[in-house]
């Protein structure tokens with residue numbers, strides 16, 4: 213098992229320029245993610261979850277503040293080629309919208325194998341074996357890998373996006389709404405797999421989702437975002453049973469209103 | 477009358493009042509089938525249902541089961557080369573052409589659709605304000621000034637209070653959830669008779685999804701319109717509808733009253749769906765239950781290869797009887813938990829170890 217990761221988020225903030233001027237999508241946030249913890253980031257639409265997650269993953273540039281992975285400034289690391297390799301080998305993100313995240317001209321095997329070669333330094337033969345292992349883990353028939361991204365269903369493409377991230381065996385996996393677009397019948401399978409990956413590899417996770425029950429199942433702790441700021445955080449158990457912020461209470465009440473599924 | 481329409485066809489503009497108009501049905505379909513070009517099987521087979529004014533019906537099922545195809549067929553938006561047939565197809569009691577005449581599919585004027593993928597349905601280059609005002613003016617004949625006021629009102633109704641910023645934004649400048657709410661506003665502001673919502677709230681958090689669903693259902697009730705709600709969120713659907721239709725492999729396999737979903741559902745697939753929904757109560761569970769992955773064709777009952785109750789009898793397609801398409805409902809009701817047990821997932825480490833050659 214590789215060394216557990218330590219991620220420090222310090223005063224991290226982002227502004228966008230909109231039609232009526234500058235507005236703050238993420239207010240300066242400070243927290244840490246340690247190896248093996250799975251943080252569930254929940255919050256209403258537009259609260260800044262994806263923006264925060266993208267900055268932590270190194271996919272968006274912060275307006276203010278820093279992210280350190282194992283003591284090194286991510287956004288400085290990303291300025292060099294060697295630094296990028298080092299960073300993407302440790303941190304992988306699966307984004308909300310997978311339609312645009314694959315090159316339409318390349319096969320999926322190619323897309324999944326590339327990070328294994330470039331980031332992990334595997335030979336083509338080794339990388340292909342790693343791809344097959346990862347596809348088997350995600351219950352993806354290997355034959356699908358020879359297709360192009362447009363020839364798959366949304367759910368299959370979503371699983372290939374997960375495969376492309378897991379193929380490098382990241383120590384931090386950032387997932388942005390990875391199951392929201394999937395069928396209930398596959399959601400459970402994927403959530404089980406993600407949790408198991410983190411348990412087996414001691415990997416940390418940042419799991420962004422608006423689905424509270426799914427997030428609570430996967431995560432060890434929850435962070436609740438509202439209007440660009442984390443308004444509540446703590447172990448899943450305590451946030452769910454004793455929510456402190458009115459928004460969290462409202463969210464949990466919305467789920468309590470749902471008839472519970474039959475226990476099996 | 478069997479309509480079999482592949483191209484333009486004439487339909488009497490003023491059909492005589494049918495029994496549907498008398499009993500007030502908004503949508504009546506019988507034996508609706510769709511086959512896409514080159515496909516070996518029908519995408520949907522033998523779909524029948526009647527929606528009265530004010531009815532709210534949910535259509536649930538997994539990806540590829542034919543939910544969207546059903547919605548598109550009813551909305552008149554199937555690709556031109558799809559082959560559509562039905563024994564009966566009427567909106568507001570008037571028989572409808574199965575495909576609108578013309579080169580491009582055109583939406584039926586009385587039917588509004590809300591789609592799951594807001595990014596591709598909104599015009600990427602014009603502002604939300606322009607798009608909303610255009611629909612308001614075209615559909616309701618509102619003046620420029622009225623449309624401006626009502627556009628802001630509609631945004632507030634779907635929970636977008638920052639109206640100035642949203643009206644001036646282009647779709648990519650909004651979050652996924654905000655775009656989805658804009659779509660709902662655009663679809664509802666034209667005051668349709670039937671609203672078909674295809675995964676309208678999948679991008680919203682739970683409390684906003686509930687608000688949006690509450691809004692949809694309130695508007696439906698106000699206007700006497702009917703609603704066909706397509707979603708994979710079976711519990712959310714059930715909460716806001718009167719009836720749930722469960723689809724599997726292009727067929728309706730179960731029809732059940734929404735309030736009795738958890739107690740009365742008797743099809744193994746419906747049971748499996750219900751058990752695999754994560755719940756807050758089950759947040760501490762080690763693993764979630766899951767329906768086994770699909771394994772290709774099996775013949776007979778389409779669910780056979782994944783079904784834990786299957787017997788030899790299931791080699792024959794069961795009929796939809798008393799709302800369920802299954803030979804063994806008694807066994808299911810006796811042991812509903814068997815539909816989707818919680819089993820530990822595979823181990824990536826073990827997969828990797830096994831396959832590394834010596």
Ligand SMILES: Nc1ncnc2c1ncn2[C@@H]1O[C@H](COP(=O)(O)OP(=O)(O)OP(=O)(O)O)[C@@H](O)[C@H]1O
Nearest residue numbers: 228237257258259260261262263649650651652653
């Ligand atoms: N590229 C951009 N340009 C301008 N504004 C943006 C951009 N990306 C995001 N925003 C704005 O930043 C805010 C936060 O958006 P973000 O995508 O982080 O929300 P979210 O919490 O992930 O929402 P959802 O649950 O809907 O995905 C929103 O107000 C959004 O409109």
Ligand SMILES: Nc1ncnc2c1ncn2[C@@H]1O[C@H](COP(=O)(O)OP(=O)(O)O)[C@@H](O)[C@H]1O
Nearest residue numbers: 512513519538539540541542543544545546555
């Ligand atoms: N435009 C199309 N051309 C060919 N096949 C299609 C098209 N749209 C859907 N299908 C096929 O029809 C079946 C039903 O799909 P769909 O109605 O989209 O299901 P759902 O909405 O339940 O996920 C699937 O097998 C799908 O691959």
Ligand code: SF4
Nearest residue numbers: 777780783790802803
């Ligand atoms: S008919 Fe047989 S295979 Fe089909 S759902 Fe019922 S028990 Fe299962």
Ligand SMILES: [Mg+2]
Nearest residue numbers: 261262308652
């Ligand atoms: Mg987001």
Ligand SMILES: [Mg+2]
Nearest residue numbers: 543544545674
């Ligand atoms: Mg669909």
